[in-house]
Amino acid sequence: MIRVLLADDEHLIRGAMAALLALEDDLTVSAQAATGAETLAMARALQPDVAIIDLQLPDLDGVAVAEAIHRDVPSCRTMIVTSHGLPGHLRRALASGVRGFLPKTAAAEVLATVVRIVAKGGRYVDPQLAAEAISAGDSPLTTRESQVLELAASGAAVEEIARQAALSPGTVRNYLSAAAIKLGATNRHEAVRTAQSRGWI
Amino acid sequence: MIRVLLADDEHLIRGAMAALLALEDDLTVSAQAATGAETLAMARALQPDVAIIDLQLPDLDGVAVAEAIHRDVPSCRTMIVTSHGLPGHLRRALASGVRGFLPKTAAAEVLATVVRIVAKGGRYVDPQLAAEAISAGDSPLTTRESQVLELAASGAAVEEIARQAALSPGTVRNYLSAAAIKLGATNRHEAVRTAQSRGWI
DNA sequence: GAAAACCGATGACGTTTGTCATGTGACCCG
DNA sequence: CGGGTCACATGACAAACGTCATCGGTTTTC
Structure with missing residues (x-):
């Protein structure tokens, strides 16, 4: 049994x-x-x-x-x-x-x-x-890109993300931009949706 | 039976x-x-x-x-x-x-x-x-506010939403702004999340 | 019939983004 | 040891966004 x-x-x-x-x-x-x-x-x-x-x-x-x-x-x-x-x-x-x-x-x-x-x-x-x-392959995102994108998933502004990740706002924008490019998205929100649909964040 | x-x-x-x-x-x-x-x-x-x-x-x-x-x-x-x-x-x-x-x-x-x-x-x-x-009460959003917010839920840009709703971009921004205020959100994405969590869109 | 909503639009403003160039330091691998 | 990748940062510029005032037209409601 x-x-x-x-x-x-x-x-x-x-x-x-x-x-x-x-x-x-x-x-x-x-x-x-x-x-x-x-x-x-x-x-x-x-x-x-x-x-x-x-x-x-x-x-x-x-x-x-x-x-x-x-x-x-x-x-x-x-x-x-x-x-x-x-x-x-x-x-x-x-x-x-x-x-x-x-x-x-x-x-x-x-x-x-x-x-x-x-x-x-x-x-x-x-x-x-x-x-x-x-x-689908593996996630192309680096550790930090994933982390920042995950924080962006809640709809928070860059400053808020920067605070939560202990990064400078400029750095956050760079990561978001890099992630969006890798995912073929035109902005962070599209990138969030794409990453979520593939289970990468 | x-x-x-x-x-x-x-x-x-x-x-x-x-x-x-x-x-x-x-x-x-x-x-x-x-x-x-x-x-x-x-x-x-x-x-x-x-x-x-x-x-x-x-x-x-x-x-x-x-x-x-x-x-x-x-x-x-x-x-x-x-x-x-x-x-x-x-x-x-x-x-x-x-x-x-x-x-x-x-x-x-x-x-x-x-x-x-x-x-x-x-x-x-x-x-x-x-x-x-x-x-939770009823949705405070008007018909158009709901519709525009729904289109915004996919992460589309204002221009894209305007095209899909057959509205001018300025009008779309007005509706999004009004919806965000009614929902107590600071931007459209937060508004989308709030509305979704209550089943309003 | 007037008041109150809603729909749709325009113009203007300051802020927030997206994007790019560029730099530093740490780490790993051949 | 040198090259490559990653993490992190800054500064700058254009585009997109959030907000507000204001307008005209329709529908609903008292």
Whole structure:
């Protein structure tokens, strides 16, 4: 029997997925969590075989939770499910040892299959997403460009960004300009949207 | 037996919700749809008792689908489920005759209950969301302010917005300025974010 | 029928951006 | 050790933006 930990902040969805998994004879949902901290605590306490983690959790990023689980509960394999299938997220997830990556647009039937594959130590990535991730390539932005662009994502003015990043306003504008050029955008806001759509910030 | 039509573009979620509803003896999921057009076609063909519609569908807005169903299949009651519980959406939905409104953060147990209430002709709105909708109030933006702000949401420049809205650039700036003031924002981008967070655009 | 909104436009103003040239210092790699 | 990349900064200029005053026309409302 494969023991599953289910983490998703949307209660309705979490319950629905539990119902879906309950249909399988060889799987059992032994715990559910709504936040990253809760997920981690339950993984430690119950040592499940597989943790299914939503990428968007209120406190922590799903990938960060997975990383923490790998560190604290090495026997527990992890897989990510997400609404927004962004190449950047997939890249980050795989780099941190996540074994399964499934967009919520995937067929309902595959969920149990992927859980079994992951439980056995295998890997599964949604084929379409994998293709996108390969064709999208890696982020062309430097560390600082990413950071500044991330701060710009909230719509803050240059001065505000400069304060938060402890940089001079002129430097901030340079970084934003460089990022926009690399992303083929005509201004910072377009650049923010592009970077977000590829999961680079 | 209450016959349910389930519409959600995320296959995994749709399947999971179907599994959840299948646990109830008095409910049956008679059809599933992934797009607005599909939903409408199935509602016409099968005349279900209740349609559960996700707010975000690839082609049409969930509320628009509900409206079309009310027109074409008056016997079918509708309810909306959504990831983002925005007051503006709730307002729009209720105005167009939707009888149930549930954020996906609601408890899984209530789903079947709400379906039964709606099937009987009753209404159900998530209490927390209702409170937010009341306290948030209605949009202070005029038609044109909303429209221009919506175009600005994509990060387009004033000239681009002016072209798309068939307005002069100066007029666009006036509307954006007025909208920003009404929303207490210091620039258009902050205004866009504020308006989006309240479901006003 | 007047007042109050809203729509659309223009011109002017100061501020904020985007862009470019240029410089310094740190670090890594061949 | 030298070249390349990155981080950070400054100064300068043109373009875009935010704001305000003001105008005329329509619709809604009291």
